[in-house]
Amino acid sequence: MAEPKALRCVTCGREFPPWSVDYFCPRCGFPAGNLEVLYDRDKPLRRFPDPARFSLWRYGELLPVGEEHAVRLRAGGTPLYPWAQAAEELGLGALWIKDDTLQPTASCKDRGTAVTVAVAKRLGRKALACASTGNAASSLAGFCAAGGVPCYIFVPKNAPAPKIAQLVAFGAFVFRVDGNYDQAFALALAASQEFGWYNRSDGLNPMVVEGNKTVAFEIWEELGDVPEAVVVAVGDGAVIAGVCKGFLELREAGLAPRVPKVFGVQAAGAAAVAHAFARFQRGAPILPAEEPAETLADSIRVGKPADVVKAVKYVAETGGGYVTVSDPELLSAARELARRAGVFAEPSGAAPYAALLRLVREGALGQKDRVVLIITGSGLKDPQGVTRDLPEPPLIRPDLRAVREAVERCA
């Protein structure tokens, strides 16, 4: 385990001793003053120990807290499936699906939560809180349930019912906020400061990115190399910040010779990070952004992305970029992924596939490229989001003739 050396403000570069500040640089404020976790390693890493162990705690050398503080749910160790048929059709060198829906609470958020809850325990915090469009909330609720820690959750009123159901089942104290995600986020922050809760919200707590980065370690280990490109959906920016930081740290630690291009995908109606990236490419500074957010993909319906600075800066460091896709493209990607790859993702989870089709069409990726799509959230989180407009299965009499008739009708 490597204790952090310091926390550094992403905007002014000021450094703080580890654990001296929870969320952001007081001079730059939030979100411009978001913090990144730095480590001090005297010798390069050769490899990670215990490759047969499927848990992100294997990567303790690059995590801010030791496993002795972890709760028992197992985060990390998700499968990487080759998808040769699609690679061939699209004219790619190779294509894989990193199925991060197979986590304890069925989304990639469990990586950040595992580390953040362990940090809370390490610091002796008595309760946790977060705002979330749904997945980070159910993740925190699950890990707090396993750890016997109280947790307070703020969700926007339009969060899908299955995500609320998870929260209630895990016994979290749930506030449904009569407002959008950005309002729920601000309220969770104010309440955490008022009541002393440790806040796990994406883009606020720098420890979340430390957990999120482990997906990069897993991809690198399983492939024995880094791919040319990795594609992932972006809401607040904390997941893509983690993906990039993971690959950048592998290079810095001497484990990987280069980093992949990391591409973020946003819904066209909720594209504040993509727009901030475009402004940055034209030479403008990265400023906190605020835009309207409308998309059927609730997990990435974010108008004020909290981790925008890291999400722009790190992606630029990898040489990647941003893609926006329409809601119909998201929906069709989710259905195609389910039908052709057997992976049932929520619309945001399938966004990388929608983006890949565009990147190939526009010539940004091709024959030389080996690509990984990170699928971030299960379709069971929002089943109606994916199956809307699809016909209902036929109702039949309980006899064989009815089966034959139904099969003939379909043929």
Ligand SMILES: [Zn+2]
């Ligand atoms: Zn600062």
